[in-house]
Amino acid sequence: MFQQVILLSYICHVIIEATGISKSYGNLKVLNSIDIAVKRSEIVSIVGASGAGKTTLLQILGTLDKADTGQLKLAGNVIGKLNGNKLALFRNKNIGFIFQFHYLLPEFTALENTCMPALISGSSMEKCSQRGMELLSLLGIENRSTHKPGELSGGEQQRVAVARALMNEPAVVLADEPSGNLDSANADELHHLFFLLREKLGQTFVIVTHNEGFAEMADRKLIMRDGQFVTQ
Numbered sequence: 001m002f003q004q005v006i007l008l009s010y011i012c013h014v015i016i017e018a019t020g021i022s023k024s025y026g027n028l029k030v031l032n033s034i035d036i037a038v039k040r041s042e043i044v045s046i047v048g049a050s051g052a053g054k055t056t057l058l059q060i061l062g063t064l065d066k067a068d069t070g071q072l073k074l075a076g077n078v079i080g081k082l083n084g085n086k087l088a089l090f091r092n093k094n095i096g097f098i099f100q101f102h103y104l105l106p107e108f109t110a111l112e113n114t115c116m117p118a119l120i121s122g123s124s125m126e127k128c129s130q131r132g133m134e135l136l137s138l139l140g141i142e143n144r145s146t147h148k149p150g151e152l153s154g155g156e157q158q159r160v161a162v163a164r165a166l167m168n169e170p171a172v173v174l175a176d177e178p179s180g181n182l183d184s185a186n187a188d189e190l191h192h193l194f195f196l197l198r199e200k201l202g203q204t205f206v207i208v209t210h211n212e213g214f215a216e217m218a219d220r221k222l223i224m225r226d227g228q229f230v231t232q
Contacts, residue, residue: 013039015172015204016061020070023056023227030056031067032227038172041198043205045215048224054208055176057224061206062174063091075171092121096165100177102157104149104164110136110156111145114163121168128167135163138200139193155186162193166203175207179214191217 016038023031030053038044046054059065060072063079072079075094082090096117104113111132118128136142139159141152149157158178165173175194179187191214197203207218215221223230 014073015040015042015075016206017073018061018070021057021060021067021072022069023053023060023065023067030227031060033070034227034229036061036222036229038204038206040204041202042220043194043198043218044207045218045221046206046208046224047210047212047215047221052224053227054224058174058176058206058208061172062095062097063087089121092117093168094171096168096170096173098158098161098165098173098175098178100180102149102161104157104160106149109146109148110141110152110160110163113149113160114167116164117167131167132163135166136160138197139163153186154182155189158182158186158190159193162190162197166197166201172204172206175205175209177209178207179209179211187211187214 014037016036018034018036021031021034021036022029034057036057046057048054056065060067061074063072063074077090079087105116108116111129112125114132114135115123115125115128118131119125133142133145136145139162141156141159144152144156149160152160158181179190182190191211194205194207195217198205207214209215
């Protein structure tokens, strides 16, 4: 009975569980039987040399790519059972993405960009604007809500990208070099912002980064080499 309670607690708190994840492109093996589990509200950093497989793993965890072998569970769902529109809807609702380049739509305001995931899922602008403004306020840029990306600084643009990633209250946010295009001051602010979001929203993050200082701040730092974790 005691073991069953422990197992139930583990299942309830694990957001990502990937086992035996392998991926090759032609004769090049990029991932070699990776196992990873991430708990709710955990901040996990992944580091390693270029070509180690970090971004490929993040794309598979984000359902943007498929593994050749292995199984991925996200928020209790077996991803292999989803495809097409069902997979796209699941991704939109459960996964937030932050990239090195913010990819904001230049013709839309900060608020409109923030609301984009909710608009894609069918919500009206009127309905999602309140949450969008709450997120921009939390990130300290509510006064920039009507400005378009070209009118924002690099740090402000990346904060809008963070707000957009949080719009649908995702189970996990996956970030690929989120501070790689920022100066050191803005990078430090962004790094501390992730911990604020964990504190305020209970948000879970998996972050690929070359910033060793930030990687060390995470709850766990995973090191990849030749498509495998060398420490976990």
